[in-house]
Amino acid sequence: MRVSENTRFPHPVLGLDTGDFALGEFSVEIEVKENRSTGAVTLEHTVTLTEPGIIALVESNQASVGCIIKCVDTFFSDLRQMAWSTGRTDFSPGLLLNRVSLRPIVWLKTDLNEWDPGTIHHEFEPPVSLNNGDIIAVGEELIINVGQAKLAPIESIFDLVKSENIPEGMFEVDTTGHRIALLVNEEMFQTLAQLRLKTDGPEILMSSIYMPAIMEVLDALRNGDQSYESLRWYQPFIAKCDLKGVSIEPNMSIIKAAQILLERPVARLSKLVGE
Known part of the structure; x- marks a missing residue:
């Protein structure tokens, strides 16, 4: 049996915004x-x-x-x-x-x-x-x-990867592997590696690297491309979206969704400045 928001019945049905009933939910x-x-x-x-x-x-x-x-x-x-x-x-x-x-x-x-x-x-x-x-x-x-897929930290589905083809100060996202690759040049790779070791480093990485990367992933998924479903990163990512109440749809706001998935990383940056 398949029922969707577009299903219509030949008799009155409460719900689905049909207006079949004058009141009730x-x-x-x-x-x-x-x-x-x-x-x-x-x-x-x-x-x-x-x-x-x-x-x-x-x-x-x-x-x-x-x-x-x-x-x-x-x-x-x-x-x-x-x-x-x-x-x-x-x-x-x-x-x-x-x-x-x-x-x-x-x-x-x-x-x-x-x-x-x-x-x-x-x-x-x-x-x-x-x-x-x-x-x-x-x-x-x-x-x-x-x-347990939904419990994995969302950053665990990413890999930082060196690439000679990436311009200085830039990075790219590759979603075609079993882990999502964040492609950076040698200098940026070393900078990010050192940043991870600092006390406030992870908070900075969330806003500077992971949030735009997640926006890129959401943009790819909202177009309905099913080629990602066989990749290992896909299920944990979708599980995290379900857990956080993020619905991947064509007209979604990817910047809003990314902030929800990362639990508002910009707010955590403000806290770091205050400290």
Whole structure:
């Protein structure tokens, strides 16, 4: 089953900015609990549903709340019913790893004849008749990241590499290898190596080298190029984006995203000056 922001249904559905209902909202908040030693995952959830007619269906067991859960890396794809309105869902080790998408939905467990909660848009000419299995509410897709990739320091996916072809005072970013190469000439290589050893060196490097490098990476990824997915740096980078709430999209602000990923390095520079 595939549901996206562009999906449209022949019957009224709460959510996806359809305007099918005059009022009401539907969303699910997820908190991920991981057992690092076994790989087991627990999702603790809280459902927000404010449309009275749909609430009544859920509470009378005529409809269910759950999520369509997909994990590309493990080929896991399933619709999981979730307890109303809070609860937990357990997953065995190995079922979920790296990037996992969750699409909250409410679906009918029975046929529904002549249903009119009083909030359906008039274009559907309520009352309406719906079938067992019909989706009647869709929430915003959630992205979580499972596993240890997201915990790696983002600078660990970079390598400082000497190159005779780089002009003095410049550097270039090469994203084609399994680690992202920061190409510099011999003099700059020595300067950066010494800077790393200083107490405040890492903070300076974050703003001067890593932030523009990450902007370069984000710019490459926002164009939808899938050639990077097989490279080892890709999964930790995407995991860090998911952890920090950075969504890679064509119209994203790469400078804002880079600052979020590096936890506002310019602010840390100001602190160094104050010291």
